[in-house]
Amino acid sequence: MDRMEPVDLNAAADAYAAAPLLNCLLREAAEPAGPTGPDEAAGPTGPDEAAAAAVHRLRGSGRLLRVHGGRRPVGPELRTANGWHPLGHTELVKLVSDELGRFTGVANDELPVEITDSRDALVALLAARAAAEPPADPYLLSEQSLVMGHPHHPAPKARGGAPAGSWLPYAPEAHARFPLVFLGLREDQSAGEGGPAVTEAIESLADLLDAPRAPAGYALLPAHPWQLDLVGDRPAVREAFADGRLLRLGESRRPAWPTASIRTLHIPDPAADLFVKFSLDVRITNDVRRLWRHDLLKVRRTDAAVEAGFAALRATGSDAAWLADRGYRTAAFAFEELAVLVRDGLRAHTVPGATPLLAAALAEGYPGSPPAGAADPLAWWRAYLRQVVPPVLELFARHGVVLEAHLQNTVIAVDASGMPVQALFRDAEGVKLLPDLSRTQAWERLVYCLVVNNLAEIAGALADRYPALSPLLWPAVREELLRYESLRGLPEIAALLTAPALPAKTNLLLRWTRADGADARYRPLPNPLRT
Numbered sequence: 001m002d003r004m005e006p007v008d009l010n011a012a013a014d015a016y017a018a019a020p021l022l023n024c025l026l027r028e029a030a031e032p033a034g035p036t037g038p039d040e041a042a043g044p045t046g047p048d049e050a051a052a053a054a055v056h057r058l059r060g061s062g063r064l065l066r067v068h069g070g071r072r073p074v075g076p077e078l079r080t081a082n083g084w085h086p087l088g089h090t091e092l093v094k095l096v097s098d099e100l101g102r103f104t105g106v107a108n109d110e111l112p113v114e115i116t117d118s119r120d121a122l123v124a125l126l127a128a129r130a131a132a133e134p135p136a137d138p139y140l141l142s143e144q145s146l147v148m149g150h151p152h153h154p155a156p157k158a159r160g161g162a163p164a165g166s167w168l169p170y171a172p173e174a175h176a177r178f179p180l181v182f183l184g185l186r187e188d189q190s191a192g193e194g195g196p197a198v199t200e201a202i203e204s205l206a207d208l209l210d211a212p213r214a215p216a217g218y219a220l221l222p223a224h225p226w227q228l229d230l231v232g233d234r235p236a237v238r239e240a241f242a243d244g245r246l247l248r249l250g251e252s253r254r255p256a257w258p259t260a261s262i263r264t265l266h267i268p269d270p271a272a273d274l275f276v277k278f279s280l281d282v283r284i285t286n287d288v289r290r291l292w293r294h295d296l297l298k299v300r301r302t303d304a305a306v307e308a309g310f311a312a313l314r315a316t317g318s319d320a321a322w323l324a325d326r327g328y329r330t331a332a333f334a335f336e337e338l339a340v341l342v343r344d345g346l347r348a349h350t351v352p353g354a355t356p357l358l359a360a361a362l363a364e365g366y367p368g369s370p371p372a373g374a375a376d377p378l379a380w381w382r383a384y385l386r387q388v389v390p391p392v393l394e395l396f397a398r399h400g401v402v403l404e405a406h407l408q409n410t411v412i413a414v415d416a417s418g419m420p421v422q423a424l425f426r427d428a429e430g431v432k433l434l435p436d437l438s439r440t441q442a443w444e445r446l447v448y449c450l451v452v453n454n455l456a457e458i459a460g461a462l463a464d465r466y467p468a469l470s471p472l473l474w475p476a477v478r479e480e481l482l483r484y485e486s487l488r489g490l491p492e493i494a495a496l497l498t499a500p501a502l503p504a505k506t507n508l509l510l511r512w513t514r515a516d517g518a519d520a521r522y523r524p525l526p527n528p529l530r531t
Contacts (some may be wrong), residue, residue, distance in 0.1 A: 024508035060102030118155035184218035184247035194327015209252035273345030360407035370418030404430030
């Protein structure tokens with residue numbers, strides 16, 4: 001959508017919003033009903049589109065729904081007594097709500113509003129994006145390329161229902177960049193973990209952004225301006241400003257760049273770079289995106305375990321890297337609301353001459369995406385697998401660490417020809433450790449994140465662009481898994497390759513039933529690895 005020709009923004013937003021919503025509905029509350037019957041083949045969308053249509057039976061009502069477009073479905077049509085009736089976005093939301101009410105026996109008047117908010121946010125994002133200057137840096141461009149977003153979430157672009165003017169200045173999809181607000185926190189009110197490493201990182205952040213400094217007796221505390229707008233009037237924060245425990249020092253003179261997660265910002269610099277992650281009291285996908293106290297209190301333990309695993313990997317000659325969460329700083333009186341987590345930057349970890357790119361952007365696609373220009377797409381896919389799969393398996397097999405290796409936590413470094421040469425992983429908050437959960441639960445989570453969320457989406461993008469490649473993609477995944485098993489050994493691999501189904505997270509049902517965002521629930525998905 002960069003530098004778009006004039007388009008109907010409403011129609012474009014409808015298409016972007018429908019695809020993930022339909023993916024959720026069809027995966028979680030429907031089943032294939034076979035091809036369109038011969039008497040229906042030339043439906044209202046024309047013979048070519050009808051021939052490519054797929055029909056699904058909705059489990060709540062038994063009604064038939066026809067869609068077009070493969071892994072990014074469009075053009076939903078409901079079977080009626082008068083033939084196939086095309087559904088606009090409003091009708092689709094009503095259908096989803098009715099079906100889920102019937103299927104689950106649970107009512108929910110919040111999620112339809114959230115789905116509509118996500119669609120309306122897309123209109124604002126597309127308009128802003130068309131007028132914005134994209135970043136020149138390829139990594140930042142990849143982080144800010146997720147226009148559709150999570151392909152299996154009903155409302156991936158929802159922003160809490162707030163007016164666009166309140167969040168658009170901070171939206172990565174609109175190519176935003178903005179200064180941070182720097183606060184002075186009285187030292188006796190400072191809390192956190194990471195010690196000198198965090199202090200050094202925050203001081204470095206202030207240098208990189210040309211930010212104001214804290215006076216004597218105060219610690220420097222960077223703040224996301226959107227979050228400060230959200231929490232600044234709350235009693236604990238307002239009183240701290242009033243009595244001098246908290247000072248507003250001013251904005252940085254240079255900007256930070258929001259990444260795909262929105263609340264994590266990147267500070268690029270030729271010599272050194274950093275990430276900082278903030279609380280954001282807004283529901284984005286499944287959760288209100290706070291740095292929750294229980295997660296902050298275990299982040300250093302988790303990060304240390306992951307760092308130890310990657311150190312052992314490096315000793316074997318692997319280039320796989322971990323972007324460490326060094327620690328955090330916050331205010332004792334607003335522990336979650338004003339927390340900032342400091343994460344390693346990319347430059348110290350990326351192999352020389354390589355360009356890091358967000359894996360999620362490769363799956364969604366954007367101008368200049370390396371898979372789109374691969375001279376040998378099968379070799380590209382094998383290189384991707386070789387970089388991504390072994391580190392995830394090794395951390396689990398040898399160190400009891402389950403990386404949350406989904407597309408948004410995986411960064412792929414490519415060489416000058418666009419070939420993957422390194423995988424970098426991030427986000428200690430999403431990592432799980434044995435024996436905090438059972439081995440069976442840990443393996444299920446690993447398979448979902450790595451195979452269903454990550455590999456299946458990249459494979460789907462390749463199959464869309466190179467249809468002749470499709471029969472070779474999953475055999476290549478099997479080969480990579482078997483190669484690891486033969487070299488290092490992991491008993492779960494044999495069962496994975498013969499299992500009838502893989503675990504697919506049910507984001508639509510999770511949101512409809514108001515389950516906790518961290519309470520992953522899975523539905524069986526036919527296993528493409530099975531021969």
